[in-house]
Amino acid sequence: MNTLKSFIKSMVLLLLTSFIMAILTLFIKNESLTYLFTYLFASIFLVIFYKDKIIKDAKNLKKDLTLKNILIPISLFILCFIVNIVLIQLLKVEANNEIIVEKTLLTSPLLTIPYMCIFAPIVEEITFRLPYKKNKLSIFISTLVFALLHIVYKTPIDLIFIIPYFILSSGLSYAYFKNENILMSIIMHIINNSVNIVVLFIQVM
Secondary structure, eight states, rough: OOHHHHHHHHHHHHHHHHHHHHHHHOOOOOHHHHHHHHHHHHHHHHHHHHHHHHHHHHHHHHHHHHHHHHHOOOOOOHOOOOOOOHHHHSSSSSOHHHHHHHHHHHOHHHHHIIIIIIIHHHHHHHHTTTTTSHHHHHHHHHHHHHHHHHHOOOGGGGGGGGGHHHHHHHHEEEEHTTTOHHHHHHHHHHHHHHHHHHHHHHHHH
């Protein structure tokens, strides 16, 4: 029952971000700018809404920021990267979400980098991790929902990319649920996105 309540709360937070984006789309025609302001406004709202929890986690951050708590998520991020490369080589296709990200990054880097490296990690971690309690079912649901919502479905083959996204999400779930510190998963999410952006720019140079 608690897991169901957590899931509903998570979906409400997701709908909030979607609502903000829908409103901004009416006034802003630039897609990258819309994403930037959507995640900016959503992150401000969520940080204010959960300010007591975030302040508490900030006080515990030094204690929770251990080598093990950093290395395990990073190891899963690396595994995610490797699995993703293998799938791309085998299937000769790339995840649609990655294609969209690459396109927006290369066309509007100054608008895309802030929301991808700062605001999106804040919004996504608070939305998909914070509402859940520390139990096996909640951790699995939280991890799975995050992974599923990063799949842009066009053909059945797109579903195979649930594998690397689930591995990525597992790393972020570990970062949060180990000590239930949302700042840990936000920091790890920021690191992952920032490294991916650097790798992308290296590839296109």
